[in-house]
Amino acid sequence: MSVTARKLQGLRLGLAGRSIFPMPRRLGVSLSLVVLTITLCGAVLAPVIAPHDPTAQQILYRLKPPVFLAGASPSHLLGTDSLGRDMLSRLIYGARLSLLVSVTASLGACLFGTAVGLLSGRFGGWLERLLMALVDMQLSIPFILLAVTLIAVVEPGLTSIILVLIATGWPSYARVVRAETAKLNSSGFVEAAQALGQREGQILLRHILPNLLPQVIVLISMELAKFIVLESSLSFLGLGVEPSVPTWGSMAAEGREYAATHWWITTLPGIAVFAVCLSLNTLGDWLQERLDPQSA
Amino acid sequence: MGRRLATKVLTSAGALFLLSMIIFLFTRLSGDPASLLLPMDAPPEQLAAMQTALGLDQPLPVQFARYLRGVIGGDFGRSLRYQEPALQLVLERIPATIQMAVAAAAVGWLIAIPLGILAGWKPNSTWDGAARLVALFGQSMPIYWLGILLIMLFAVRLQLLPAAGRGDWRYLVLPAAALSLNLMGSVTRILRVSIRQTLRQDYIRTARAKGVHAHMILFKHALKNASLGAVTVMGLQLGSLLGGTVVTETVFAWPGLGRLIVQSIQYRDFPVVQTGVLFLAAAVLAVNSVVDLLYPLLDSRLRT
Numbered sequence: 001m002s003v004t005a006r007k008l009q010g011l012r013l014g015l016a017g018r019s020i021f022p023m024p025r026r027l028g029v030s031l032s033l034v035v036l037t038i039t040l041c042g043a044v045l046a047p048v049i050a051p052h053d054p055t056a057q058q059i060l061y062r063l064k065p066p067v068f069l070a071g072a073s074p075s076h077l078l079g080t081d082s083l084g085r086d087m088l089s090r091l092i093y094g095a096r097l098s099l100l101v102s103v104t105a106s107l108g109a110c111l112f113g114t115a116v117g118l119l120s121g122r123f124g125g126w127l128e129r130l131l132m133a134l135v136d137m138q139l140s141i142p143f144i145l146l147a148v149t150l151i152a153v154v155e156p157g158l159t160s161i162i163l164v165l166i167a168t169g170w171p172s173y174a175r176v177v178r179a180e181t182a183k184l185n186s187s188g189f190v191e192a193a194q195a196l197g198q199r200e201g202q203i204l205l206r207h208i209l210p211n212l213l214p215q216v217i218v219l220i221s222m223e224l225a226k227f228i229v230l231e232s233s234l235s236f237l238g239l240g241v242e243p244s245v246p247t248w249g250s251m252a253a254e255g256r257e258y259a260a261t262h263w264w265i266t267t268l269p270g271i272a273v274f275a276v277c278l279s280l281n282t283l284g285d286w287l288q289e290r291l292d293p294q295s296a
Numbered sequence: 297m298g299r300r301l302a303t304k305v306l307t308s309a310g311a312l313f314l315l316s317m318i319i320f321l322f323t324r325l326s327g328d329p330a331s332l333l334l335p336m337d338a339p340p341e342q343l344a345a346m347q348t349a350l351g352l353d354q355p356l357p358v359q360f361a362r363y364l365r366g367v368i369g370g371d372f373g374r375s376l377r378y379q380e381p382a383l384q385l386v387l388e389r390i391p392a393t394i395q396m397a398v399a400a401a402a403v404g405w406l407i408a409i410p411l412g413i414l415a416g417w418k419p420n421s422t423w424d425g426a427a428r429l430v431a432l433f434g435q436s437m438p439i440y441w442l443g444i445l446l447i448m449l450f451a452v453r454l455q456l457l458p459a460a461g462r463g464d465w466r467y468l469v470l471p472a473a474a475l476s477l478n479l480m481g482s483v484t485r486i487l488r489v490s491i492r493q494t495l496r497q498d499y500i501r502t503a504r505a506k507g508v509h510a511h512m513i514l515f516k517h518a519l520k521n522a523s524l525g526a527v528t529v530m531g532l533q534l535g536s537l538l539g540g541t542v543v544t545e546t547v548f549a550w551p552g553l554g555r556l557i558v559q560s561i562q563y564r565d566f567p568v569v570q571t572g573v574l575f576l577a578a579a580v581l582a583v584n585s586v587v588d589l590l591y592p593l594l595d596s597r598l599r600t
Contacts, residue, residue: 133307133310136307136311137307137310137311137314141311141315141539141577141580141581142535142536142538142539142540142576142580143536143539144536144539144540144542144543145538145539145542145573145576145577145580148542148557148558148561148573149318149319149569149573151561222435225435225436226435229436229438232438232440233438233439233440233543236438236440236543236546237542237543237546237558238558238562239558239561249438249440252440252441252444253440256444259444259447259448259452260448260452263448266441266444267444267445267448270438270441270444270445273438273441274436274437274438274441277435277436277437277438278432278433278436280436281432281435281436282432285432
């Protein structure tokens with residue numbers, strides 16, 4: 001394709017002609033950023049902004065609908081659950097836990113997976129074969145099955161959930177990083193650094209690692225969404241952090257028996273998970289297109 | 297071919313061995329099965345006798361070897377809750393799980409494959425937008441929540457379909473729909489990308505220049521090569537479908553393997569958990585190996 005033709009095509013793509021889903025990408029990305037910022041602020045500032053204690057039970061105010069429905073109580077913006085606990089406060093504290101777990105686990109999985117990928121991509125040989133066999137084995141066992149199994153036998157709690165997520169999530173990073181590292185091995189600047197006699201550690205950290213960042217960032221945004229869904233699914237199954245702590249998954253599970261008559265109890269936490277994950281995936285998609293136009 | 301088969305079987309066996317070892321170790325670390333079997337206030341002599349009877353006084357490697365020997369001989373231990381062989385409980389539940397996974401795959405792929413092809417064929421069209429949306433929603437929607445929403449709408453509000461349990465085909469519709477959205481996303485996504493990339497290749501341009509009809513190019517030239525990635529994803533999906541049933545079966549009270557595992561975890565019925573997970577993992581590995589071995593049929597470069 002000639003340069004002009006490519007430019008023309010770029011122009012056409014930019015104007016995005018015939019779609020009935022005009023949803024401008026930029027709008028989607030901005031909305032995602034807004035959702036994520038709000039969630040992050042809510043999670044960090046939970047004790048300050050939550051209107052009520054998330055575990056305080058007010059039996060007189062049980063099963064109150066959100067303010068936009070008839071019969072609502074003005075002090076509970078999003079209504080209350082079956083024990084009269086404030087939904088909004090529980091959602092805010094749920095965000096705190098959800099983000100704490102998934103961000104920590106993502107960092108852990110990213111660090112471990114990247115280290116494994118770097119080592120096996122750079123040095124190859126038996127190390128690579130061993131590590132990649134391990135990755136393949138683990139990837140062949142479904143994520144949720146592995147998590148459920150591990151949760152079944154370790155003490156439930158914050159630390160064990162995070163460890164389980166790390167244990168199930170690192171192979172994705174290892175795989176991507178290994179492939180990219182292997183590509184970079186034969187690139188001019190890495191060979192030049194080698195020829196100049198730089199130490200391996202220097203080459204890995206200063207020449208290879210920075211060039212992996214784009215792919216790793218895209219992966220983090222998508223894996224983070226996966227972790228949030230997984231954590232909430234585990235809580236939903238009753239295998240998450242202890243039941244007294246409000247989480248989005250356990251809130252959805254508790255509201256299930258009231259779903260027919262009091263829909264908000266199970267719907268609101270689901271919307272929270274969905275909105276955050278949708279935003280993360282939109283952002284990830286956009287980043288990927290930005291960084292790697294070939295794949296889009 | 298023979299070599300590939302052998303490697304595949306060996307890795308799968310390795311994965312299963314590793315997994316069973318991990319499960320075994322964790323189960324033993326997490327608590328003494330003897331104390332789970334006995335009442336809380338059982339005297340220590342009785343506990344010790346039980347431990348000896350179950351072989352729990354032996355060192356761990358000996359216990360593991362004994363467990364493995366049992367597994368190879370078809371003895372997976374007894375359920376602590378039902379007092380029945382764990383193997384039998386697991387085998388009873390397998391057909392229900394397979395039924396749901398197959399139904400979900402059929403629904404999902406029937407929608408996702410045409411959508412992905414159309415989206416790749418006509419970039420920036422309505423189909424492309426729809427494919428993007430499906431992919432995005434499929435990735436972001438927690439299965440359990442979609443399940444609850446479907447129940448609220450179709451079973452409670454509209455009273456069209458049953459909410460839970462297993463019976464005739466109507467019971468299958470909602471769980472299959474909930475489970476299928478998740479897999480639609482990745483199939484449309486990969487098909488869309490790989491068809492687009494294939495259509496940029498030189499041989500497609502040559503075909504176009506020769507005046508080959510557009511549909512012919514798509515179905516005969518492009519699709520064949522673009523299908524490789526999709527087949528990989530679909531194979532992996534059958535695997536994660538079997539895993540995904542853990543959540544769906546709980547939401548829809550579907551009497552399958554996934555629900556059995558979750559319930560057994562709650563009752564700390566470890567022999568059943570061990571056996572159930574081992575069977576699910578074996579099924580996943582088997583599906584993935586078959587897909588891997590089918591590759592050479594699709595890609596002649598791999599035929600050696």
